[in-house]
Amino acid sequence: MLVDSHCHLDFPYLSDQLDDVLARAKDAGIGTLVTICTRVRKFEQVLVIAEAHDHIFCSVGTHPHNADEERDVALDEIVSLSKHPKVVAIGEAGLDYHYDNAPRDDQEKGFRIHIAAARETGLPLVIHTRDADEDTARILSEEMNKGPFSAVLHCFTAGHELARKGVELGLYVSFSGVLTFKKSDELRDIAAGVPMDRVLVETDAPYLSPEPMRGRRNEPANVVHTAAKLAEVKGVSNAEIARVTTNNFYARFSKAPRPEGDVAA
Ligand SMILES: [Zn+2]
Ligand SMILES: [Zn+2]
Secondary structure, eight states: OEEEEEEOTTSTTTGGGHHHHHHHHHHTTEEEEEEOOSOGGGHHHHHHHHHHOTTEEEEEOOOGGGTTTTTTOOHHHHHHHTTSTTEEEEEEEEEETTTOOSOHHHHHHHHHHHHHHHHHHOOOEEEEEESOHHHHHHHHHHHHHHSOOOEEEOSOOSOHHHHHHHHHTTOEEEEOGGGGSTTOHHHHHHHHHSOGGGEEEOOOBTSOOOTTSTTSOOOGGGHHHHHHHHHHHHTOOHHHHHHHHHHHHHHHSTTSOOOTTOOOO
């Protein structure tokens, strides 16, 4: 069984055909799914999906793209929404200097508020970072010195140094379909170096379909292709990578109950 630790089931295309998407995920052997919040003001949209399905959980937070729209979202509000039994993570939050959709100052403030929420609740922070390796590493180090928190570098596409720093700080590193792209040799090299007890897989659906599905909309069933590539990179079987990434998921997203019958091996 595999877990899709990061998808956006409330986004059009997935939400429009959710029953079919979930049926295909089940057929592909995907167990738990985490549908990730990108706007606290739209948290309700991910929550209703999680509430309607035993195997779906959600997060709460503001994507860096929306950081300027949600300047008014305070720590207390995130913490209070996270008390819902279906909320297993904070985020996604972080820095995106590739698109710079929101001013960097707002992104950093939002990032630090979400780190504080992760620290206070004990829930893992789902970190989005793109073309912002140095600032991400700096903020993580500064904040870790204020008090520990747990986190995942989601859809990892950053460089060696941020991967190394993340692992040193106790973070998990989650790989998406980008790992399967032809041009991703450096990323595969990074993945080879991340300790086995820190790796996760995700789709980030509806974005970033892995090979051989590239060019089509992505959906959770496709996490099998990323997992297979990670197995190849690590030189282990697909069954072993499923075992490892699923164990890692329940270790880090520990508020998500492991389904009965799916025992840690
Ligand atoms: Zn993201
Ligand atoms: Zn995402």
